[in-house]
Amino acid sequence: MTNKELADMLQSSPAECHRALVKEYGRYVYAIVYNKLRGCGTNEDIEECVSDVFADIFIKFEYNEKYTDDIKAYIGTVAKHKAIDRFRSLIAANSHTVYADEDDMGELVSDFSMNEHIESSEMRRVLLDKIDQLGEPDSTILIQKFYYNRNSNEIAKSISMTAVAVRARCSRAMSKLRTLLLEAGITG
Template sequence: MTDSEITELMKNSPQQGHRALFDEYYSYVYAISVNILRGPASQEDIEECVIDAFASVIKKFDISSVTALKPFIGTVAKNKAISMRRSLTAKAGIIISIDSEEFREPASDECIDRNAENSVMTELLLQRIKELGEPDSTIIIQKYFYERNAKEIGRMIGMKHATVRMRCARAVKKLRSLLEDSDKEE
């Protein structure tokens, strides 16, 4: 079933549309949840995350503003899984006393500084990517973070691959300009 068929079904019969949405995208949401929650989560936690993601998609879904379902659903699923992972790791966190033999000092101050600097740079980069707006931010993230090609991205967001390539090139130039402006501000 295509996105437009699901959207039309959701307009005419929300319950059937929600069921079709679930049937079509369950495997996709499940795969995202498993990839992010692998390790700290049980099977029940993963299934709960999938259900929470679909509940959130149905609650936040606006037929007039969402043009492509897959990126929207993927983003919601990713955010739910990340949130659950944080929650699970915080609950499972073991507090170690400084006096304990298990407590280890960091190997090097340089590593901590470098990690902090990389974290700040990554945050700035993601912030500037968001400033590009849609669909350019999605194109950049899919291309450079998930290593997808123009055809795959085009299918995801409903554009021709040539258009995706052209928008990507323009977005990279604009992103470079935004990052240079950030350097000048500091």
């Protein structure tokens, strides 16, 4: 579908245009959104984001005669931006904030050590780097299991594997990770 075809169809029958657009580009948009949200979102989050992409296309689409080519690039860009925005909002919603009383704050401040904080941050950075070195799907499995506390069934659904395969991959990935951490001089 070209830019002009979309504009013409949108003028003649918006409902028909919507059906044709979803039929032609639905899987493409879903693939983009799924790849951005698979590590942090549920299937409902992914489907809602796909719907938001098509809604955004209809609300903001403006025909421009300079662009008569296929609109796939435009749709892909909208899908990518919407998925990134949704990813950020999901991450922000999943981060937990703990509020303490003023009495507790004195204990926290006195126990806080800048050196420990720096060492902890460096350790997290190295750990995430080593997990990333494992490659897919091992890195995704470990991140979802240990950072998002998801079980094997939830992980299996999000990465299209069986729960048994996820458990086996997780076990092997943990062995590889231990080796990588030992090589980096980190023992636990």
